[in-house]
Amino acid sequence: MSTYNIERVLHYIDGQFVEGLAGKSFTNISPFNNQPINEVAEGFREDIDRAVQAARRAFDEGPWRTMSVEKRLGYIIRIAELIEANAEELSYLESLDTGLPVSQTKKQAARAAENFRFYAEMVKSRMIGEAYQVDQSFINYTIHKPVGVAGLITPWNAPFMLETWKVAPALATGNTCVLKPAEWSPLTANKLAHIIDEAGLPSGVFNIVHGFGETAGASLVAHPDVQLISFTGETTTGSEIIKNSADTLKRCSMELGGKSPAIVFEDADIESALDAVVWGIFSFNGERCTANSRLFLHESIHDTFVDALKERIANIVVGDPMEKETEVGPLIHRKHWENVMNYIAIAQTEGAEVVSGYIPETYKEGNYVAPTLLLGCTNDMRVAREEIFGPVMAVMKFTTEEDVLRMANDSKYGLAAYIWTNDIKRGHRMAQGIESGMVWLNSQNVRDLRIPFGGSKSSGIGREGGHYSFEFYTETQVVHVATGDHHIPQFGKKPRTGAKEQTYGPV
Incomplete structure (x- = not known):
């Protein structure tokens, strides 16, 4: 270019x-x-x-x-x-x-x-x-x-x-x-x-x-x-x-801000869900208010899905933003880079497993953060509660619908949510139960300009x-336009009976 x-x-x-x-x-x-x-x-x-x-x-x-x-x-x-x-x-x-x-x-x-x-x-x-x-x-x-x-x-x-x-x-x-x-x-x-x-x-x-x-x-x-x-x-x-x-x-x-959950049930279209959550957190360098920065996986598919995530992030092209092949570029400013890197360090101290992609050595002068998974997270960790605003996703496991709905709503944020299930009744229950301004059901973040955009809570x-x-x-x-005859209340039109003359002003 x-x-x-x-x-x-x-x-x-x-x-x-x-x-x-x-x-x-x-x-x-x-x-x-x-x-x-x-x-x-x-x-x-x-x-x-x-x-x-x-x-x-x-x-x-x-x-x-x-x-x-x-x-x-x-x-x-x-x-x-x-x-x-x-x-x-x-x-x-x-x-x-x-x-x-x-x-x-x-x-x-x-x-x-x-x-x-x-x-x-x-x-x-x-x-x-x-x-x-x-x-x-x-x-x-x-x-x-x-x-x-x-x-x-x-x-x-x-x-x-x-x-x-x-x-x-x-x-x-x-x-x-x-x-x-x-x-x-x-x-x-x-x-x-x-x-x-x-x-x-x-x-x-x-x-x-x-x-x-x-x-x-x-x-x-x-x-x-x-x-x-x-x-x-x-x-x-x-x-x-x-x-x-x-x-x-x-x-x-x-x-x-947002800390939007993506919830993947055991009956979901796994390949489509994988495509969506990878795109949802790693496109735009992760600097997206509606990013699915919290991923909840049903326990029966957790390990298989995580293995696929690891393979995907290893293949994401991190590079020069001017090259058409690049999928993740540098974060906008050094201060923001430092903030995101600090959260990755916090994840390690909190006990999460950090799995990151690859940054070529030629880009060390830029504000690059490799696509990163935080595995083994719990919903009370800072990295699962605070907005990181970078290519970093906290991954958690759930057992029941009630369990994941509670965790998804246990956040001060309520901007967006993503639900993956082929049980349409459950999908609607979850969508209506989640405290967020927007919910995508079996879909990535797609925008229709005709619909409202905004969030709840913080x-x-x-x-x-x-x-x-x-x-x-x-x-x-x-x-208000009068179009016909109607009664208007009359105030002060008739003199009071027996009223004395009232004098106004100085006497």
């Missing part, structure tokens, strides 16, 4: 690419060799304020929310077309920035374009109201109106797809927005700004401020002129965002995706 010129990344505010007011920057580091890629303008409170003011003007005074739906959605379709035209560069930048294999980032670019096309269609076909007639006297109806300025805070795993997943419904429904992308993955967010600039959106409708969560992100959350905060990321950060947004009564959507608040996004990105307004 060809390389592209990687320049300094600037903020995009009010239709212009600009430096931060403080003139500071930070270095973007390659996960492949930990060498600098480029410099990125660092944003602070004053940059967030400038971006929010631009978004506020564009919402209050600009044409975005008042233009015809057809014209606004024409811009949305144009963004999708430009994403498709730049797909090769986007997949390259995503791999360069994150370490994700390019074979996987190519698919993410296609999904990103589909996000915009999908919401252009959804606004036309599903952003509809309801009407309620009361005899011949009234008709009450609902409409969806854009809320205002949306603050969008996105993570570094699959960043481009997740950025577009938020930007597309925010803009399609008539809001303006300020995007604060993850500081570890600025390249495709910057390319998105160039794409939107080329699409010709009115100034201020879309803005980006790069920077760190503690400064730029916190300032976006606290800003009084931001009505919405959509956040995808770690649970502790999400909790802080909710606390910090309370003073300004923001609407928040939180897609947070895995999130709210749902986005499909028409469910309208609940977050729009205000439902009720209009």
Whole structure:
């Protein structure tokens, strides 16, 4: 694949690419060799304020929310077309920035374009109201109106797809927005700004401020002129965002961490289950919120399944993310690598057997973690309870349906779950018994843009995706219309009998 010129990344505010007011920057580091890629303008409170003011003007005074739906959605379709035209560069930048294999980032670019096309269609076909007639006297109806300025805070795993997943419904429904992308993955967010600039959106409708969560992100959350905060990321950060947004009564959507179970019963299609759980934890370098990081195997198939897992991880291709054969690349940042490696060390101290794949010596400068199994785990171990967010899977044994359901639910997280059984009644019992926002039954993690996405417990608040996004990105307004004669109570129309004249004011 060809390389592209990687320049300094600037903020995009009010239709212009600009430096931060403080003139500071930070270095973007390659996960492949930990060498600098480029410099990125660092944003602070004053940059967030400038971006929010631009978004506020564009919402209050600009044409975005008042233009015809057809014209606004024409811009949305144009963004999708430009994403498709730049797909090769986007997949390259995503791999360069994150370490994700390019074979996987190519698919993410296609999904990103589909996000915009999908919401252009959804606004036309599903952003509809309801009407309620009361005899011949009234008709009450609902409409969806854009809320205002949306603050969008996105993570570094699959960043481009997740950025577009938020930007597309925010803009399609008539809001303006300020995007604060993850500081570890600025390249495709910057390319998105160039794409939107080329699409010709009115100034201020879309803005980006790069920077760190503690400064730029916190300032976006606290800003009084931001009505919405959509956040995808770690649970502790999400909790802080909710606390910090309370003073300004923001609407928040939180897609947070996970420790999702995969449960394989003795009657499952073993080969399909094996394919699914290997893909589910080791694709995207294991940096996936819905990864099946806990694997529960029925005792009768445990040993055979584990032997097959060992063979699979020995054959997974760990390598250069730019090579099409690579299946697992480096983790995004050295700090994250250290955290994942620390969990592997914890697993050993807790008594788990650690089985890892192979990393070629030529990649020792990168943030590589070999695909790893933690065998002999129990559900009370830290490595079975805490989110590792890497290519590491804790494997456990179970005996009965009741036993595994209890263990699966014994977690503070509740994002996703995967069940493998050919007993369809048991499959439905398990799916409905598991405490998670999403369950896949005899399936790997496949996404339909029409369905809601989100978790329960510490895995999130709210749902986005499909028409469910309208609940977050729009205000439902009720209009009451009198259509006939009706009685209106009369207050103060008749003088009181025997009432004395009342004098108001000074005497």
